[in-house]
Amino acid sequence: MSMIKVPSAEARLKSRDDLSQCKNVIVKLGSAIITREDEKGVALGRLAALVEQIAEIHRSGRDCILVTSGAVAFGKQILTSQANMVQSLEQSFGKKAGGATGGTIDPRACSAAGQGGLIALYDSMFNQYGIQTAQVLVTNRDFQSAATVENLRTTLNQLHAMRVVPIINENDAVSAPAFDGADVAGVISVTDNDSLAASVAVHIGADLLILMTDVDGIYNKAPSEGGQRLEYYTPTTEQIEFGAGSSVGRGGMESKVDAAGWAFRKGVAVMVANGFEDKCLHKLINGENIGTFFTANAPDASSTKEQAQACRTGSRKLQLLEPEQRAEIITTLADMLIARQDAIFAANDKDIEIAAKSNLDKQLLGRLKLTPGKIATLSEGLRQIAEDSKSLLGRKIKATQVADDLSLEQITVPLGVLLVIFESRPDVLPQVAALAIASGNGLLLKGGKEAKHSNKILHSIVEEALELHAPKETVSLVETRDEIAELVKLGKEIDLIIPRGGNSLVQSIQSQAKGIPVMGHADGICHVYVDKDADMEKAVEIVFDSKCDYPSACNAMETLLIHQDLVGTPTYDAVIKKLRSADVKINIGPKLNEQLTIGGNPVDSFSIEYGDLECAIEVVGDMEEAIDHIHTHGSSHTEVIITEDGASAKHFLNSVDSACVFHNASSRFADGFRFGLGAEVGISTGRIHARGPVGVEGLLTTKWRMAGDGHTVEDFATGARTYVHESLPLK
């Protein structure tokens, strides 16, 4: 009895990356999205946000059809008021007008009463984007006749040709009640709007069907039980457990999966997604990893959350190893980098080739390129990390005899799971992996896509080395399309984020990563203050080195503060002359400018990190003014005083509230290697956990171990035992 021909082609849009090519989109808004939480009307704000996004899709030239619920909710309120009024009239006049007012109101009556208002609302809303809408009501029976389906198809095509957005709803007034629909002629029953939307999508040959609901997608277990949102899904309902969390409930989800699966098998790409998510439609059409996407493609990566959890498990195994075993993993890695360098260069060449085609900036290309020299240095560095790692974990920080036979130790342990986000340099990967392994931490790595092939091979080598003594999942490469915004939501799974890259990367991570600590510094506005008692030669050399040794480094000088008494002296002249000799562009502060006979280029702001052969110069009346200037405009990174007066130096070093304060030394010394910390994990201008240059110690935390012999606190309360709290030697 199969009267209807449906297209049976495979879905044209096979992956999330394809979704932006969609041309004909059906968006179904379920009642969970449209109805207010109090169930007494339509949720206007959400609707407005979705209309805005549908308008955006429409305006991008795509054809959109909206399948909507909500008429029942819209009408319920109207009919309830009406029923109350009728009832009160009946009471007044002592007679009974009808029969409907006593019990509950039929949803179909509500729908009829609400339909007009709902469409008017949509129409006003879409008008605001210059878009005309059209109302199309259909019933179950309409899909049983090829002729009616053809009529519907023609209508919708006509509307699309005129750039009108059709708004489709079931014609509830003449429909059977929702629970009474059977599968007719191979077409799923149109008893809910999911099926309705699926039918329409199949019959007009839409390429994308979006089912909007109020959960993030389809889960293999209820989210409250730690279920996993299914990213790639082969549609059979058996694999799915539906839990609490959705107002739709198990039944609603099953119908959604049935409808989605049916449309998918008929060649439509299908997405089930959360309409509560900000800019949901925009994101999913742009391929972001939200919602559950129906595809025949097999999953090729575990979710980032699962990866992070495996990192934690790995970290717990790693820290139980002997220090020599961790060191052995790292030295093995160092050996393998040398032994496998041909394969590494081959992968790297692929990245270089792609980058060259896309006109990547020369400097970036340089960072991306791996050379035998870089690999040798890297391998050597790894051996040093292995050597230094042996006394890292389980080191006593504090030991206390609390009472007789009750002792307490505070020892170093790994932080847990680190997320390191790095840009083009692939050599960062093995180095960071080695630091994580040395410190017993799990590691999630998110590299730049321009280094994709290089990162992949380097990571596979790290995995191989890890397997010597630990699970390879301990260091994991994030390869999904998950954006940083997704990763930073994993607050429970990630203990620390370390961005390794330019200021803009760090700033972006810091602003996104609410809730997970970020180790880094967004700005490096370092000052050199030349005191009145400065030695001329030291001033010249330190100022020059601070600015010119590596001008784009975060520890380079940005502002030079000069004591009033020096202006016009040989020291002042010599300092300026030396900077000019290196073509440093000098911006003059307002106070200094007043004193110059010929003014220079004025500073725009004292809070600029020039990152180039450029700096600001200002004069200060005394050291206090210099300190105030630094506190007002600085970034608490590194500040230098040049003076021969020990008391002044001491006061400056005590008063200036920055991570690094130097006397008669270049600001460029603010660096983990120069400080003797070994490999540098980062430089922190934050005040919590680590401050200034941070070595591998920054990847550690502590735990407290206590050993007793049946001790209870009650014994101390009763006086049976007493606290001694004696510090013990740390060996």
Added chain:
Amino acid sequence: MSMIKVPSAEARLKSRDDLSQCKNVIVKLGSAIITREDEKGVALGRLAALVEQIAEIHRSGRDCILVTSGAVAFGKQILTSQANMVQSLEQSFGKKAGGATGGTIDPRACSAAGQGGLIALYDSMFNQYGIQTAQVLVTNRDFQSAATVENLRTTLNQLHAMRVVPIINENDAVSAPAFDGADVAGVISVTDNDSLAASVAVHIGADLLILMTDVDGIYNKAPSEGGQRLEYYTPTTEQIEFGAGSSVGRGGMESKVDAAGWAFRKGVAVMVANGFEDKCLHKLINGENIGTFFTANAPDASSTKEQAQACRTGSRKLQLLEPEQRAEIITTLADMLIARQDAIFAANDKDIEIAAKSNLDKQLLGRLKLTPGKIATLSEGLRQIAEDSKSLLGRKIKATQVADDLSLEQITVPLGVLLVIFESRPDVLPQVAALAIASGNGLLLKGGKEAKHSNKILHSIVEEALELHAPKETVSLVETRDEIAELVKLGKEIDLIIPRGGNSLVQSIQSQAKGIPVMGHADGICHVYVDKDADMEKAVEIVFDSKCDYPSACNAMETLLIHQDLVGTPTYDAVIKKLRSADVKINIGPKLNEQLTIGGNPVDSFSIEYGDLECAIEVVGDMEEAIDHIHTHGSSHTEVIITEDGASAKHFLNSVDSACVFHNASSRFADGFRFGLGAEVGISTGRIHARGPVGVEGLLTTKWRMAGDGHTVEDFATGARTYVHESLPLK
């Protein structure tokens, strides 16, 4: 020519606290709120959110009038399409139909074209809350005649009597252009909707006028220049500088201030607030500190941001003192608490009296009440803090000879500015203040309002003690209505938040304080694992102490894990019997339940913190299962193993990834005092900065001090100098 009588009473609603009593509210939605960012229509989402809040106000029984902009924006799109069509017709037929299509379209024409659509949109939206609306268009001239004003007033009163929400707009079609309105007869000109709203508010005797715009209020300087939102404002425009940030611009703000000031002088409470803020109307009617509130009351407190900045300045002075000076402040405070106790008790009695009237829970009342005993203990504790403080700051953590004449030290310094949020116990205030002073930190205190009088006097005593050597602003009490949500926005001003109170307080702060670290623990789900090799007596005593010593403490046992081999043995029986003897309610885990002949009460979840004489019990096959259970269900606080097997204990202590891991000792030892750390700042289950019980050391960070003699990094690059990196003794 003053034809119109306006009420001249003082505003009935004099403070933010009064606003919830408002009965007749005018809400004016400016075009900055209503118009989309692309200026091509109405911002539906914002409008919907505001309609929802106005509906809420209406439903609470208050009369609402909406004064709206937006018709021009609504009509612009319609007329632009129309104009394009006419133009294309003209081109087709070669004749000119009118004159308007060539240039820009008159805003009044746009308004006329948009008015109907805008009202229809409002009507559909309000209908969704069962609310009828009515359209009222007025012009400038309508306010010049007493008769028309009276007509308007009658109309609005009639509408209110029928519970209809009037929507008022200027009748632009017959109005003069906006720039041509003069002040007529003492009534401000109705040339913009701010003035229109103010006029309506005054003439119908509304008690609250809300002017919604797109900035947070009125500033004394542009926000971008660090301006301060004016909380209390005496309305003259001279005190105001208008800066960038608002699409309204300087002119719009001036008209707003003029209109607001005029209505204020006529007895209407006026608020200028940001319609972009979530639940803005709801918040301001409930007295939250958003927007600028017009009032004659003089400001009585500096803003919290200013307070925090003064704390930072104070902290910098405090850390420059000699350790003895900081100690002296604290001992002085200790003395003053004793000397002033009568005044303290008098203030405390006021709090107790108010609390008793409001039927405060007995336990809370107990915490609120100050006694001579509490003051004496507090004073004694402060002396100990003073004593311990002397070696806290400037302590060397690391010292390195970097090269010849180049040395490096890492020393302890204060964190900066702390925000401590505490509940009913006023004795927390001097204790926390002493810890902050001891560690050189600035301190913002936010206490519970039930302890208002006690906190005030205790804080004034702290200020007096501080003035001995430091600015009194170093420790500051937040007395404004600023809610936690406001405080946690001060990310630049506050370095660490420490909530001192119950779990719900800590959880709430942790979820709100995105970006500022919070030291604390939301959960304490501690486990005791009784191993197969446990000593019976130790097991009985430790389990009993861990659960019953103080059941509501965070370090009390919530789950008891018992090795399989012990089930049914005398040890097992003795442990259970002892718990039962204290009426501990026992919840049985599923595995144990299977083994019991008579099952008990099953556990709901292993992640419950009972905080009472109640716990869960489960059986585990071996120690690994116990460790897995703890990692799955625990909160990483404190876990105990009871065993006589040293190897098992060692493995448990190494494997369990919690802040505290104990062998044969009660979980109740997880406490700063019992650990010998002195006063406890908190217990952290976080892994960053501090972990486990935290003493005053947790309020410190470090800085790096380097002393050279003209050293540059170039000298090392050229080989003129070499790094030695030799560790130096710390003395």
